[in-house]
Amino acid sequence: MRTIDLSPLHRFAVGFDHMQRQLDTLSRLDETTQSYPPYNIEARSENDYRISLAVAGFDAGDLDVTVKESTLVVSGRQDHPEAEVKYLHRGIAGRTFERRFELADHIKVVAADLANGLLHIDLKREVPEEMKPRKIEITAKPGGNVQKSIENKAA
Structure with missing residues (x-):
């Protein structure tokens, strides 16, 4: 390695x-363990994003969305008894999974919803006011002394 x-x-x-x-x-x-479930990542605006995972067959109670430090972890586990079902063909995967996403600084998870077999997780970039760019004005005084003033500029 x-x-x-x-x-x-x-x-x-x-x-x-x-x-x-x-x-x-x-x-x-x-990559072999990271291929299920398939997902999309959308940029909905400059500061809003959405992750959509295809989780056909999973209920909201079967899914878990957790944020720890800067990692978003989405996991799924179906607790349905397999012995009761006799499949002639099984093409819908219902296996246990865990998918991890590294989040950039100041990205917050704001919502998660399940609709039509897709788990949508909405993310928003929230930069603190003290981290936003600010203009520093330089003024010159007679005699060569320089005075600086700091002004916050909302981005």
Whole structure:
């Protein structure tokens, strides 16, 4: 397995340990276990997103949506007794699954709903006011002294 060492960047920047953890997580993904259920990710506006997962055969009680730190975890487990059903053909997968999504900073899960076999999870980017860009005005005083004032600018 190949690892990426970002330690030389620590001399110039702060917070890249989080990026290294995400790269390590991505390198461990096995595509065969990550193919079910299929999903879409939509950008509905500049700050609104939607993840839609195809979960045919699952009820709302069979699904679990959890956010821990910056990871969204969607899991499903059907507790229906398999012994009672005799299939002539089984083409609808009802297997247990767990799907993980790494969320960027300031992304919040605002809603989840199940309709027509699709689980929709709505996300919103909410940047705190102190993190938004702000303009710093520079004024010059006679004699070479410089005075700076800070002004918040709503994005």
